[in-house]
Amino acid sequence: MQAVQATAFGDPSVLEVVTLPDPTPAAGQISIDVTHSAVGLIDLFFRQGRYKDVAGMPQPPFVPGLEVAGTVRALGEGVTGFTPGERVVTMSAGGTGGYATVSVAPAASVVSIEGSGIDPALAVAAIPNAAMAHVALAHVAHLREGESVLIHGALGGFAAAFAGIAKQLGASRVVGTVRGSKLAAAATTKLPYDAIVDSADMLAALGEERFDVVIDPVGGDLRTQSLDLMQVGGRLIASGNASEDWGHRLDSNQLWLRSIAVLGFNSGAFLPTHPQFVRPALEAALEAVAAGLAETVVDVLPLSEAAVAHSRMEERAVDGRIVLATGV
Structure with a gap:
């Protein structure tokens, strides 16, 4: 070969x-x-x-x-x-x-x-990531119907899968953030976001809006700033480090003061120990992509x-x- x-x-x-x-x-x-x-x-x-x-x-x-x-x-x-x-x-x-x-x-x-009629290039780009997004949202964040979700790096390869799966699981509102240079692409995306804002200005852009679940594959200072956008009882899923800020740390006192949780999700570690979630996640991902919820x-x-x-x-x-x- x-x-x-x-x-x-x-x-x-x-x-x-x-x-x-x-x-x-x-x-x-x-x-x-x-x-x-x-x-x-x-x-x-x-x-x-x-x-x-x-x-x-x-x-x-x-x-x-x-x-x-x-x-x-x-x-x-x-x-x-x-x-x-x-x-x-x-x-x-x-x-x-x-x-x-x-x-x-x-x-x-x-x-x-x-x-299925799904183009294989889109299938490989979207289905595995959507399956991982399903596991993260359903079994780590425990997203409930009617909750709101904030997704950083909204157009990125992994993050893009979360919007459709969040909608599939009943999220009431899904908002994304991107760097300013990506706002033009965000304006034309077919992904099911209710809004996409500049990550550098997200606190001002989102005002008093707060979220039940935050998906953060970016890390760095954006992760710290995200704490200000979480509802009481909110869950932040740290799912990557695209910022490559490997020295970043969170103040753990903020977790109990705000009554919020920060959880990690690494599919390479999680899925082998939770194999029962893989097949249902793949089937949910296939359904989401077929329904047009992952048009990245x-x-x-x-x-x-x-x-x-x-x-x-x-x-x-x-x-x-x-x-x-x-x-x-």
Whole structure:
């Protein structure tokens, strides 16, 4: 198979197109002929070596890529409910292996899009993230019908999935924040936000409005400022650190003074210990995408341009998601 391999930790130039043996599915797994692979922030962190000293994290050489779309190639022992040639979307095993023409994933993390009419580029860009958003909102934030939600980095690859899932779960109002340079793109988005404001001016823009749930994949000072926008009993989900402010700290006294909660959500840690949530989340995500609740912008590049995709991600020159296509 053809694959893009991180040959070392470093800048995007370490990504090289190589030829590797085709992987075969073990028991409980499915191998997939990949048509599209989404580029995520976690791929950049793995390539940069952010987690190189953490046990179990990828070490060079490795093939990045968490989310893939394609057709079923072969079924591992014990796998039922899928047919070779069926169109599917999945999150790969271990968060790697997606930038390739063949990938392997646990059957439990695979969902069929056969007959759905969903474009595979949108499917891989939206369904896995929407599934993770469903888990975060339903089982970590415990979002209740009628509550309000604030989403930072509203157009970003991961954050964009939260708006539709929040609406699907019955949120009464969903507001997003973006950097000022993204306001023009926000004005034309098809994502189901009730409003999107400049994150640099959000306290003034939102006035007295307060939220039950805040989704924060950005971090840094924005996380601290978010405490001023939370209802009593509100829950902030720290779901990333796009700001790359790794030294940021919150004043824990503010939590009991305001009677609010800050919770973390990392799907790589949460889902393996809560596997019962994966299948319902994938089905909810498929339903949300089919209903048009996740119409994020998707930019498709050839698999061979993975380094270009990573450079654009690092330069924040992306609205929505970048997807790598094997057949381009």
